[in-house]
Amino acid sequence: MCAELAQTILSTTQAHEQWRQLCLNLIPSENLTSPQVRMMLASDFGHRYAWDQTWYGGTKFTIKVEEMAVEAAKKLFNADYANVRPLSGHLSLMAVIMGLCQPNDPIVISHIDNGGYPLNLQARFPLDVHYLPYKEDIYSMDVSRTESLIDRVRPRIVILGASIFLKPHPVAELAKVCKEVGATLVYDGSHVLGLIAGGQFQDPFKEGAQILLGSTHKTFFGPQGGIILIKKDPDLAEQINLTLRPNPVLIDNYHHHRVAALAIALAEMLAFGKDYAKQVVVNSETLARALVKEEVGVVGMGWGYTKTHQVLLQTEDLHQGEKMCNQLEAADIIADIGVRLGSQEVTRRGMKTEQMQHIAILIANRLRGNAVEEIKRDVHTLTRQFQSTAYCFESH
Numbered sequence: 447m448c449a450e451l452a453q454t455i456l457s458t459t460q461a462h463e464q465w466r467q468l469c470l471n472l473i474p475s476e477n478l479t480s481p482q483v484r485m486m487l488a489s490d491f492g493h494r495y496a497w498d499q500t501w502y503g504g505t506k507f508t509i510k511v512e513e514m515a516v517e518a519a520k521k522l523f524n525a526d527y528a529n530v531r532p533l534s535g536h537l538s539l540m541a542v543i544m545g546l547c548q549p550n551d552p553i554v555i556s557h558i559d560n561g562g563y564p565l566n567l568q569a570r571f572p573l574d575v576h577y578l579p580y581k582e583d584i585y586s587m588d589v590s591r592t593e594s595l596i597d598r599v600r601p602r603i604v605i606l607g608a609s610i611f612l613k614p615h616p617v618a619e620l621a622k623v624c625k626e627v628g629a630t631l632v633y634d635g636s637h638v639l640g641l642i643a644g645g646q647f648q649d650p651f652k653e654g655a656q657i658l659l660g661s662t663h664k665t666f667f668g669p670q671g672g673i674i675l676i677k678k679d680p681d682l683a684e685q686i687n688l689t690l691r692p693n694p695v696l697i698d699n700y701h702h703h704r705v706a707a708l709a710i711a712l713a714e715m716l717a718f719g720k721d722y723a724k725q726v727v728v729n730s731e732t733l734a735r736a737l738v739k740e741e742v743g744v745v746g747m748g749w750g751y752t753k754t755h756q757v758l759l760q761t762e763d764l765h766q767g768e769k770m771c772n773q774l775e776a777a778d779i780i781a782d783i784g785v786r787l788g789s790q791e792v793t794r795r796g797m798k799t800e801q802m803q804h805i806a807i808l809i810a811n812r813l814r815g816n817a818v819e820e821i822k823r824d825v826h827t828l829t830r831q832f833q834s835t836a837y838c839f840e841s842h
C-alpha cells in the first residue's frame with residue numbers, strides 16, 4: 447500500500463514533467479533552472495544544517511559555498527551586503543519589514559489594485575499601512591502625490607515594486623524625499639531581478655534605493671527562494687540579518703542545497719545575464735505587438751506595452767481572465783488569470799522573436815475559439831524544438 451502510494455506519487459510527478467515540457471509556459475513568476483542548478487538541488491547539502499557559528503559539525507564546505515554565493519551576489523548587483531538565506535521572496539520582504547520596523551510604524555507600499563503584491567503581514571504584525579498613489583492609468587505612480595504622502599506620514603520604509611510590473615518605478619524621484627524624512631527606500635524586485643542582474647532594467651541602487659530584495663526564480667533563473675541586497679549601510683544589514691540567523695526569528699535551517707543552486711545561478715547570470723535579459727525584453731515587446739496585430743487587447747498602448755518580461759492582456763475582470771486562462775490551458779499554453787504573460791521561461795528555452803510572433807498567433811487563434819486540438823499540436827511542434835536550457839554552462 448505504501449509502496450503503491452510512492453509509485454503513484456512518482457508517476458504523477460513524471461506525468462507533470464512530461465506534460466510541462468510540451469507546454470508553452472508564460473506564467474511571469476516562473477522559470478527553468480539549468481542542469482547544474484538542478485544538480486545542486488539534489489545534492490547532499492539538502493540534508494544538512496550549518497550556521498556560521500559553532501554548533502553543527504561537518505560544515506566546512508557548506509559555509510564556503512554560502513560565502514561564494516554572497517560574494518557573487520554582491521558583485522552581480524554591485525551591493526555591499528547580501529543575504530542569501532531567505533527561503534522565498536515573501537520571506538525576504540518579511541525579514542526587511544520585521545528587521546526595520548517597530549509595531550505600528552508607518553510603511554508605504556503598492557496596493558493590489560495597482561498591481562501591488564498582496565502582502566498581509568499587518569494581519570498579524572501591527573503596521574500603519576499607506577498605499578502609493580497611482581494615476582488614472584493604474585500602472586503609473588503619481589510622483590507628486592507620493593512625495594506629499596511620504597512627507598506627511600514620515601514612514602519607516604517605502605517599498606517600491608509590484609506583481610504587475612510593466613515599466614520602471616520612480617526610484618530616483620522618490621529617493622530624495624525618503625532621505626529627507628529618514629525613510630528607508632526598499633525595492634521589491636521579485637519580478638524583475640533577472641533583468642536588473644542583466645543590466646536591462648532600472649538599477650535601483652544607482653537610482654538611490656538602499657535595499658533590493660526579491661525572489662530568485664522569476665526573471666532571475668535560480669532555484670525557488672529569496673535574496674536581500676543592501677547598499678552601504680552596515681546597520682541596515684545587521685538589523686535585517688538578525689531576523690535570518692540564530693536565534694531564529696524567521697528561519698532556522700536555511701536550505702544549503704538552495705544556496706548552492708543559487709550560487710550557480712549567480713555565476714550563470716554573471717556570464718550570460720546581459721544576453722538573456724536583453725532577449726527577454728525584446729521577446730515580451732515582440733509578443734505584445736504581435737498580439738495587438740492579431741487584435742488581442744494588450745494594456746499599455748500609449749507607452750509601448752512593456753519594458754519588462756510581462757505583457758498584460760486587457761480583461762474586464764478576473765472571471766473573464768479565468769475563462770481566457772482555461773481556454774489557453776486547453777491548448778497547453780499556460781498563463782494566469784491576470785492575464786499576465788511572461789517571456790522569461792520561453793527565452794530560457796532559447797526562443798527568439800520569430801517564435802514570439804508564432805506564439806502570439808497561437809494565443810490569438812485560441813482566444814478566438816479556433817480548434818483546440820490543432821493549436822495544441824502546433825504548440826507541441828514548437829516546444830519539441832526547444833527542449834534544452836540556454837544561458838548556462840555545459841555540464842560535464
Ligand SMILES: Cc1ncc(COP(=O)(O)O)c(C=O)c1O
Nearest residue numbers: 534535536563608609634636661
Ligand atoms: C512583488 C512580489 N513580491 C514578493 C513576492 C513573493 O515572492 P515568493 O513567491 O518568492 O515568496 C511576489 C510573488 O509573486 C511578488 O510578486
